[in-house]
Amino acid sequence: MAPAVEMRSIVKTFPGVTANDGVDFSVEKGEIHGLLGENGAGKTVLMSILYGLYRPDAGEIYIDGERAEIESPAAAMSLGIGMVHQHFMLVPSLTVAENVVLGREPTRKGLIDEGEMLERVRASCAEFRLDVDIEAPVHTLSVGVQQRVEILKALHRGADILILDEPTAVLTPQEVEDLFMAIRAFTDQGKTVIFISHKLREVLSICDRITVLKRGKVVGTVEASETDMGELAEMMVGRRVVYSFEKAKVAPGEAMLTVEGLEALDDRGVPTLRGVDLEVRGSEILGLAGVEGNGQTELVEALMGLREAREGRVSLGSTDITGASPDERIRAGVSHIPEDRHKRGFIPDFSVTDNLILGSHREARFTRWGFVIDYEAAAGHAQALVEDYSIVTPGVGTHAGNLSGGNQQKVIVAREFDRNPRLVIAAQPTRGLDVGATEYVRKKLLDMRDGGSAVLLVSADLDEIWALSDRIAVIYEGRIVAVRDPAETDETELGLLMTGGRRG
Amino acid sequence: MKARELLSRVVSPETLRDIIIQIIAILMAFLVGAGVLLVTGYNPVDAYAAMFRGAFGDVFRVGQTLTQATPILFTALAFLFSFKSGLFNIGAEGQFLAGAFASALVGISFQNLPAPLHVLLALAAGAVAGGLWGLIPAVLKTRFGAHEVITTMMLSYVALYLTSYMVNYPFKAPGWVSQTVMIAESARLPRLLQGAQLSASIFIALALVLLTRFILNRTILGYEIRATGLNPSAAENAGIDVKRGMILALVVSGAIAGLGGSGEIMGVHRRFIDGFSPGYGWDGLAVALVGGLSPVGSLLAAILFGALRSGGMIMTRVTGVPLDIVFLLQALVILFVAAPSLIRAILKRGGLRW
Numbered sequence: 110m111a112p113a114v115e116m117r118s119i120v121k122t123f124p125g126v127t128a129n130d131g132v133d134f135s136v137e138k139g140e141i142h143g144l145l146g147e148n149g150a151g152k153t154v155l156m157s158i159l160y161g162l163y164r165p166d167a168g169e170i171y172i173d174g175e176r177a178e179i180e181s182p183a184a185a186m187s188l189g190i191g192m193v194h195q196h197f198m199l200v201p202s203l204t205v206a207e208n209v210v211l212g213r214e215p216t217r218k219g220l221i222d223e224g225e226m227l228e229r230v231r232a233s234c235a236e237f238r239l240d241v242d243i244e245a246p247v248h249t250l251s252v253g254v255q256q257r258v259e260i261l262k263a264l265h266r267g268a269d270i271l272i273l274d275e276p277t278a279v280l281t282p283q284e285v286e287d288l289f290m291a292i293r294a295f296t297d298q299g300k301t302v303i304f305i306s307h308k309l310r311e312v313l314s315i316c317d318r319i320t321v322l323k324r325g326k327v328v329g330t331v332e333a334s335e336t337d338m339g340e341l342a343e344m345m346v347g348r349r350v351v352y353s354f355e356k357a358k359v360a361p362g363e364a365m366l367t368v369e370g371l372e373a374l375d376d377r378g379v380p381t382l383r384g385v386d387l388e389v390r391g392s393e394i395l396g397l398a399g400v401e402g403n404g405q406t407e408l409v410e411a412l413m414g415l416r417e418a419r420e421g422r423v424s425l426g427s428t429d430i431t432g433a434s435p436d437e438r439i440r441a442g443v444s445h446i447p448e449d450r451h452k453r454g455f456i457p458d459f460s461v462t463d464n465l466i467l468g469s470h471r472e473a474r475f476t477r478w479g480f481v482i483d484y485e486a487a488a489g490h491a492q493a494l495v496e497d498y499s500i501v502t503p504g505v506g507t508h509a510g511n512l513s514g515g516n517q518q519k520v521i522v523a524r525e526f527d528r529n530p531r532l533v534i535a536a537q538p539t540r541g542l543d544v545g546a547t548e549y550v551r552k553k554l555l556d557m558r559d560g561g562s563a564v565l566l567v568s569a570d571l572d573e574i575w576a577l578s579d580r581i582a583v584i585y586e587g588r589i590v591a592v593r594d595p596a597e598t599d600e601t602e603l604g605l606l607m608t609g610g611r612r613g
Numbered sequence: 614m615k616a617r618e619l620l621s622r623v624v625s626p627e628t629l630r631d632i633i634i635q636i637i638a639i640l641m642a643f644l645v646g647a648g649v650l651l652v653t654g655y656n657p658v659d660a661y662a663a664m665f666r667g668a669f670g671d672v673f674r675v676g677q678t679l680t681q682a683t684p685i686l687f688t689a690l691a692f693l694f695s696f697k698s699g700l701f702n703i704g705a706e707g708q709f710l711a712g713a714f715a716s717a718l719v720g721i722s723f724q725n726l727p728a729p730l731h732v733l734l735a736l737a738a739g740a741v742a743g744g745l746w747g748l749i750p751a752v753l754k755t756r757f758g759a760h761e762v763i764t765t766m767m768l769s770y771v772a773l774y775l776t777s778y779m780v781n782y783p784f785k786a787p788g789w790v791s792q793t794v795m796i797a798e799s800a801r802l803p804r805l806l807q808g809a810q811l812s813a814s815i816f817i818a819l820a821l822v823l824l825t826r827f828i829l830n831r832t833i834l835g836y837e838i839r840a841t842g843l844n845p846s847a848a849e850n851a852g853i854d855v856k857r858g859m860i861l862a863l864v865v866s867g868a869i870a871g872l873g874g875s876g877e878i879m880g881v882h883r884r885f886i887d888g889f890s891p892g893y894g895w896d897g898l899a900v901a902l903v904g905g906l907s908p909v910g911s912l913l914a915a916i917l918f919g920a921l922r923s924g925g926m927i928m929t930r931v932t933g934v935p936l937d938i939v940f941l942l943q944a945l946v947i948l949f950v951a952a953p954s955l956i957r958a959i960l961k962r963g964g965l966r967w
Contacts, residue, residue: 413850415849415850434852434854435849435850435851435852436852436853436854437852438852439851439852440852445850447847447850452844452846452847453846453847453849453850454847454850455844455847456840456843456844456847456848457843457844458843458844459839459840459843463836463840467840467847467848467851468850468851468852470833470836470837470851471833476833480832480833480834481831481832481833482831482832482833482836484831
């Protein structure tokens with residue numbers, strides 16, 4: 110039988126970059142095929158070509174053995190190819206059913222036929238065994254359910270080949286299990302799934318075969334049952350990757366960050382932090398585990414002085430910083446790796462140099478006469494950091510937005526760690542990073558801890574919390590519900606705590 | 614090829630590309646303008662030749678062009694300064710008029726001051742008045758979240774009618790023209806050319822070109838303003854006081870526009886005449902955009918717009934082409950500049966890659 114997808118010698122170049130360099134990629138009908146690779150390895154470009162978002166410079170695509178010219182997503186859909194993007198493409202104010210039929214609404218006399226619409230979408234839910242309240246507005250749904258709606262949308266439009274781009278990045282462990290069950294059900298119905306992910310463990314547990322891309326070329330395709338994380342990681346980065354860190358035994362120091370009864374509102378004015386008590390000591394990494402949206406964002410912003418604390422106290426060492434401005438906190442020794450680097454972390458249209466002095470730009474070493482920035486000193490400093498942190502950039506004058514995601518994150522990490530902070534607030538520090546960069550950032554966090562800094566690690570990735578934390582705190586609905594020693598807990602217990610299933 | 618390599622040493626390839634696109638936009642505007650002239654029965658070659666001679670034909674004409682370019686250079690710098698902090702100050706007209714009136718007031722209020730002091734005082738009054746006119750929308754924005762596009766525009770009308778009232782009633786000079794009396798000799802900026810209106814105001818404008826460039830690209834203030842404009846959330850996270858930056862940018866922006874008004878009063882008209890500004894504030898926005906939102910670019914764009922105006926008048930007189938063609942050309946330049954992707958598409962068709 111012909112493979113469901115066969116891509117032969119695909120070449121795609123962008124100015125200065127060869128994203129796909131003669132890629133051969135083949136997916137059997139009914140299999141779950143993992144696509145792995147570091148950022149910039151070309152996997153998203155390859156899938157965008159399959160989905161008709163890009164035209165390849167050279168190469169051929171065969172769908173079920175037939176030569177196909179895929180000129181647009183519409184053409185891809187008519188060939189039975191559906192894609193669920195990392196960022197959902199749903200209209201928040203419309204209902205699930207309206208989103209699913211969007212663009213091909215059943216009509217009667219020019220008006221939407223509501224009854225017909227609900228009936229069809231309900232039929233799809235049953236057929237694909239996806240359980241969703243189809244009359245609920247999308248904005249009221251959790252992220253996991255929204256993803257289900259995206260999948261439903263693709264299947265409803267007749268997708269036989271489903272591309273999932275980093276589908277687990279935003280899910281809780283329980284939601285990931287649900288997703289995997291759904292994926293297995295699709296393949297039982299003869300559908301084909303292409304699964305893009307950074308998380309090796311997940312790829313290994315769900316996929317039948319795995320293709321690894323590196324710098325636009327295929328490194329190899331392996332059977333999931335015949336490989337392991339070590340081999341896959343090595344294929345991706347071309348060398349051995351440290352997976353479990355040798356954590357030096359360091360005795361925790363004095364309390365560095367003390368949070369007592371902290372309350373704050375979210376952007377809509379809803380009380381989201383509802384009395385947070387927390388302590389992070391010097392030479393300690395405190396991992397904050399929790400399902401996204403339980404107050405982590407607000408907590409970090411309140412700790413940085415970006416969000417007003419309505420009640421409670423925040424102290425750094427013995428100093429009360431509850432009402433301090435971000436600037437005062439930075440100068441007191443607080444560093445922050447923001448969860449959304451594009452929003453808060455750096456300025457894409459600034460040069461690497463400008464980004465590396467952001468927040469330190471008033472310091473005497475980068476200024477002259479108190480009001481002029483000494484760009485020569487700044488560039489020298491940037492050059493040193495680029496070397497120390499092995500940031501890959503054509504030069505320090507390059508716009509930071511032109512760097513790869515991993516290198517953008519390294520710019521932020523370099524800037525924040527170079528200040529010798531007493532407290533590091535690291536929110537999702539490795540989100541979207543490839544294996545090499547992830548390893549690097551994690552090692553740096555451990556270095557900071559070994560050097561005596563207090564580290565508050567906020568992460569949706571339990572593996573990360575596990576690998577790094579000296580203690581694990583769980584946040585649920587704006588409160589810390591438990592603090593655990595990693596040696597004395599397990600994934601099941603944390604999962605329950607994170608979803609309010611059990612109180613500490 | 615050689616020339617391009619040479620140029621790329623002076624400016625970055627991106628900047629060079631932007632400049633070339635800008636120039637092509639201007640040429641295309643003239644091309645379309647020529648089409649309009651042809652269709653309406655005029656000879657475009659004659660018309661453009663007359664316009665060029667009118668703008669640059671002799672020292673006097675160049676002086677007229679620069680006279681026209683000066684006020685819109687001020688307002689262009691004002692617009693781009695606030696724009697760098699992420700704010701659309703489209704109310705340069707109001708700040709310009711506020712500054713003009715304040716300078717006129719100082720100019721007519723003192724008679725026995727030494728000239729340098731009086732000039733400085735009048736200029737300072739203009740800058741302060743323009744700055745205050747920029748402070749109002751800044752406060753409304755940072756305190757109450759009122760959008761600056763609305764408030765700056767509305768405040769322009771307030772300034773327009775308020776100054777109009779002032780010169781029609783309390784400060785009206787004898788006679789039937791709505792204007793103040795002449796400002797004192799000691800408050801006047803020197804004229805630079807015999808018989809022409811070009812005044813020392815242009816030196817203030819040129820100094821401001823260098824100063825805004827320096828502030829924006831070299832100083833801590835400029836760094837913070839640019840950071841705020843490009844990514845306010847990241848700026849805030851880096852300890853930059855975003856609100857303070859916005860307020861400062863709008864106040865400085867208003868002060869620059871206000872100084873432009875001062876220059877017109879103290880150098881050109883020597884009194885505040887009702888309706889003396891044909892919309893310099895609004896033109897400044899267009900000039901800043903055509904100038905690629907850079908101070909030096911604004912200078913070149915201001916000269917272009919000044920030349921269109923001064924040359925246009927001569928063209929009308931010599932060839933009988935109505936002056937409206939000048940406004941058409943201005944509009945076309947803005948349209949083409951506002952559509953760089955259109956230009957890029959045209960370049961691509963022509964087999965050029967950028």
